[in-house]
Amino acid sequence: MPVIFRQSGYRFHFFSFEGSPREPVHIHVSRPGGTAKLWLYPxxxxAYNRRLDPRELRLIEQIVVERREEIEREWNAFFARADNGQI
Structure with a gap:
């Protein structure tokens, strides 16, 4: 599970196998006892929320908006390596 970054007590990550065919760019966000998945585009x-309260979700959405380009860049780099058999 590639971790893109950690911020404000949350782990922002995706899974190395994101479906077949691969799902569009998204991010999973976790903390002990809670998790969410957010689609980045359009x-x-x-996508889902498990045990994160509205205040947390607002913060998470703000972080994802601010770092969306970084998330997408890391997603594309990881899966380009995976598609080339480098992972």
Whole structure:
């Protein structure tokens, strides 16, 4: 599970196998006892939320908006390596 970054007590990550065919760019966000998945495009949208409160979700969405380019860049780099058999 590639971790892109940690911020404000949350781990922002994706899984090395994201479906077949691969799902569009998204990010998983976890903390002990809670997790969420957010689609990045075409607009930022919550795919699911498990035990994160509205305050946490607002913070998470703000972080993802601020770091969306970084998330997408890391996603594309990781899966380009995986598609070339380098992972």
């Amino acid at each position: 607009v930022l949208r919550m």
